[in-house]
Amino acid sequence: MASLWVGHRGTVRDYPGFSPSVDAEAIRKAIRGIGTDEKTLISILAERSSAQRQLIVKEYQAAYGKELKDDLKGDLSGHFEHLMVALVTPPAVFDAKQLKKSMKGTGTDEDALIEILTTRTSRQMKEISQAYYTVYKKSLGDDISSETSGDFRKALLTLADGRRDESVKVDEHLAKKDAQILYNAGENKWGTDEDKFTEILCLRSFLQLKLTFDEYRNISQKDIEDSIKGELSGHFEDLLLAIVHCVRNLPAFLAARLYQALKGAGTDEFTLNRIMVSRSEIDLLDIRAEFKKQYGYSLYSAIKSDTSGDYEVTLLKICGGDD
Template sequence: MSCVHVHATVKLRPPRSTDERPETTDLRLKWGAGGGEIAVGSRGTVQPYPSFNPHHDAENLRNSMKGLGTNEDTIIDLLTSRANFQRQYIIQSFKSSYDQSLIEELKSELGGHFESVVEGLMLTPGKFDAKELNDAMAGPGTDEHILVEILVSRTNRQLWELAEAYQSDNAMSLKDALESENSGEFENLLLALLKGKRDEGYNVDQSQVKVDAQELFAAGEDKWGTDETKFIKIFCRRNFTHLRRVFEEYYQLTNKDIEDSIKDEMSGTLQMGMLAIVQYVKNPAGFFAKKLYESMAGAGTDDRSLIRIIISRSEIDMMDIKIQFLRLYGKTLFSFIQDDVGGDFQKILLCLCGMNEDE
């Protein structure tokens, strides 16, 4: 088995009519407003496939599942060398040609964690995140770490699409679900992140940096008790470049790292959430490298987190995550996965994280 990963600018024919377009906003954005040229991101390990033919791919997938047994290698090679928006076309083509749900057909042929990865790859990013959040809140307890990881690391547009997907797939809005499962300032933090109101530019106003650092100091270290609302507003609204300067200014002002102040001033899930924001702002790839390491370190594997992070970052910044993983732990992510899981589950994860260990 070999994994095909293309790093190039790809030109594809846009759909001839709106009827041909998958119903996801995510895919419409890929095509842009007026043309078929797609500028491929440079830091993902999964890239759009050139000379893409969804009908041909749908036929190959059907052939891999016909008769006795399943050709898992074909499924792995094909799905890990197509971008998510291309997989949505394959789903439509499969339905059009065979009047069957490709996702359901794949699920009926596969099993275990391998099936979970394949299903995750076939969902749009918004629906995948919505499913992860729903699972995190299902049952008697809530996995707050998953809520924070997803809401902290998604762009404004991704958050809007996530909320829309959650609403369409569940009996309540994501806002209502978060309110029913959480409370206090941690709930306020999650809802502030969900609004998707962050400045996503790169401009830094040094005078505002000083104001923000002073306000954080006044809201925490310089008073009895803590004004969590001030922390939440600044952390959830400012752009990342600005926040990094605020953290530097805060250290100059207090001779204390912002993370240490959060540890002193806050506790429980709120502390966890605020620290996650700081750590992601400081080093997004390092944030996910640490989470991947924790999912595989020690006895047992947190397969759910391993799958979620590799799928969600494979088209965004997996190359950077691999670099940070090696820097932090002295071992490649590739070799860590090889040692931790096996079979087709291992094969598909290795293809998604990139077979070239030097990346």
């Protein structure tokens, strides 16, 4: 199952010579001692793959009758605690919790919803939906429905359904047809047919959409981004632009999110933790490369200058290196 959450461009890999019982015991000692031994916790949890961390969690529960995450929560605090708990959470459950957090309380964090739902594959979305139901006894769709509205809601629900085509085949005829439909639904029409944008951008594969956007440019002499900006508005516009950005270059989209999280006064730890943890085994190397290319300095140095203490040390370990 883990393969859904592991790519070829991650910074975190399986730790050689791994022993869950040795690690569980070392973690227990680090937590039980007088004062917590954060260094040991970091050296273990930030240097094991997610699959290995899950084995440590199982072993810890079996040996000590306690949930590792509860012991970490009881012993750590602040951003460091959130990051360590994230590391011991299975990826689908982690995303489910992030989605719940985005919709909790007053106001919805639309940017976080958009980021998660546009960057996960259909198969990942299916697992996230299952995890969401298991943890909250409510369907993800129901919560999205009650927290959002209009075309934005429709598009989010389509993405949450995990129905985006994942085949690697591209169909040129379909790309031409879809491009024409998008043109007719927007630029070539008085008023906009939003449903057509949702159907095509939320259901076609990224490879297929790449071709469709090229065809769109041929038909309309405009980039799809410019048409979306001119025709649509609000969170629905933000969502569709995010999809286009991901189609063109997903690591660059996430690099831009990290840049936003790290720039200016204060750090958006919610976003920083989510991207660093959730992409660490998938494409963090590519995100790092895009970050450097776009902003002229490394993600490593950005984290270094913007965070501190054990939190900083852990993030830098996950980041894996300076570019």
